[in-house]
Amino acid sequence: MVEENQNELNAQLEVAVDQVLTGTVSKVDEKQALINVGYKYEGILPISEVSSLHIDKVADVLSEGQEIQVKVIRLDEEKDEMIVSKRAVDAVQAWGELQRKHEAGEVFDATIADIVKGGLVVDLGVRGFVPASHVERHFVEDFSDYKGKTLSVKVIELDKEKNKVILSHRAVLEEEVNKQKGQVLENLQAGSVIEGTVQRLTDFGAFVDVGGVDGLVHISEIAWSHVDKPSDVLKEGDKVTVKILKIDKDNERISLSIKAAQAGPWEQAAQDFRIGDVVAGTVKRLVSFGAFVEVAPGVEGLVHISQIANRHIGTPDEVLKEGEAVNVKILDINPDEERMSLSIREIQEEKQKQDTKKVVAQYQAEENAGMGVTLGDQFGDLLKKFKS
Template sequence: MTEEMNQIDVQVPEVGDVVKGIVTKVEDKHVDVEIINVKQSGIIPISELSSLHVEKASDVVNVDDELDLKVTKVEDDALILSKRAVDADRAWEDLEKKFETKEVFEAEVKGGLVVDIGVRGFIPASLVEAHFVEDFTDYKGKTLSLIVVELDRDKNRVILSHRAVVEKEQTAKKHDFLQTLEVGSVLEGKVQRLTDFGAFVDIGGIDGLVHISQLSHSHVEKPSDVVEEGQDVKVKVLSVDRDNERISLSIKETLPGPWSQIGEKVKQGDVLEGKVQRLVSFGAFVEILPGVEGLVHISQISNKHIGTPHEVLEEGQTVKVKVLDVNESEERISLSMRELEEAPKADQEDFRQYQAKEEPSTGFQLGDLIGDKLNKLK
């Protein structure tokens, strides 16, 4: 029976009829109403005011409210009425349409993540937000955008989701953002999470990857040495893959280069401490400032003759070096370790070289020869 047919002028309302009533009195546990067009009063028990638990009837209705009510029982002195039954009938029809069309609607959250939408609707914790929520206390009284994700009238089951609405909005926002994003743009972002290979940064509803090689001008062992989750950073867009929704970012590109104004930081003749980063056949590259390496040519490693740098150096070793030359335009610095060593005295070196030679076959020693000459002088 349709609502229009139910709301006819009836002299003797029957169970199941829908009538209109005016609230005349609100008690704690029930509501008194006067039935329109019928000289009869009615009572709405507090349990029939809403699909949700109600502490006080005044939380739902007020005096002079006009309500559509279903007759649940006919007694001699009054009709027993239900607002909840009428609301539920209308709600199920509306919810079935919303479920089919995935329509987004708003509802106020009551206690325990439930909403009154004519029937009791429930929002599971996993469907509240796109991110993890630990405490739902603040959601009470909050109005959320929702869609129906599960509907079963026989079991009086209505499952709602706010997360689905959020994710749909995020997808649309991400798509629009990707279309306008340009390589070379410098943006503000927030570090979302760290991995072994880099950091994911939120640049406005979408995450981009800052590879570990793009975190700093200097060598980075692990991302947590440079950035932390929740940190605000400035990033430069390196590439955009719209089909796969992948964005490559760089923090390094937004920072002053390590060679910027290097001539003011390092000067010829400076004695510095550095770390050997690489050994090659022609010398050793030593990092003297973060991201700044200079070359110690093999001829400048030691006063002694060496065949390869590996004979006296190893990667990771800390050494002292002297700056021989700084070429800022070509980003080259020449260094020397030899100049910080004490040079051997010439006569000592000659003597060592002489000793290295074979002695005459006569078996005479240098001391014997000098001793003979001294004896003749006597």
């Protein structure tokens, strides 16, 4: 009795082209499915009308007993044939949803259905495309591992007339980075000393990652000594300690210094050098009143012209030349004023004294051996000078 009533209702149901019906999948073949929509005969759903994307078998998308909505796209009462489309219904729903997400800038998940030349394809009820340049923030050479993978995306271009839906995963990643960058900038303070990683080297300096934000270490702030090229001192991936010099939150710029995070050359010199020390150095500059000698990176001391030689000289270049390696004695050091007084002459005079002592010792030994010649006879004047 129930079945007869249902048949009568089916017979009374009127169906028209473009009508959307809810039905149940009654049979699934390789290239089509039959959909029971309560009409006197079932609707035929061709494989081409199942999905917006290419599929190999209807069973890849549908199964018997599944309830779906379809649109009548062709009706032939004489042949008892009704062609329906699931794809058309999905597209109408998809365009409305995509328009809303596009306007709201909404981020949503999409599963990669296929890999094609130039990017990735997803099924959103309509075909969505993720260009290769919008997959990641970095260059990806091989996309083979992306099929079946779910990515968070947002719509960056939408054109219903051209059936065009462009998506971007990179835009989502960049938003996350910018959000993180804002948080990092809020927490950083000028004057702080923090750890960072060298990300990129340029001719004018090095970009250092300090917690998700890149700051610039200008070439003049890399070391206390002169640096010709950043690559002479640093390489990408190096861990460095930097001091924050300045933060420009509006323009998201951070100025950093590696050298300011280290003890200055004169601070170090105060620890390393003492008055009376003899150290090696290099003549950096010759001036009329003396020579400047570098005894450590960034630390130069003055050898006054009177302290260059143990004889009178008219100009420093009579004895020295720039670039020459010399030993100097520290006469005075003032780290606060970054000054150091040096002497080459005192080293020479000390050497002369040592040589004299050796000569005296030698002849003393000979006199004691009964040579019959006194030191006074041989070195009277020299001994007087030595004793004085």
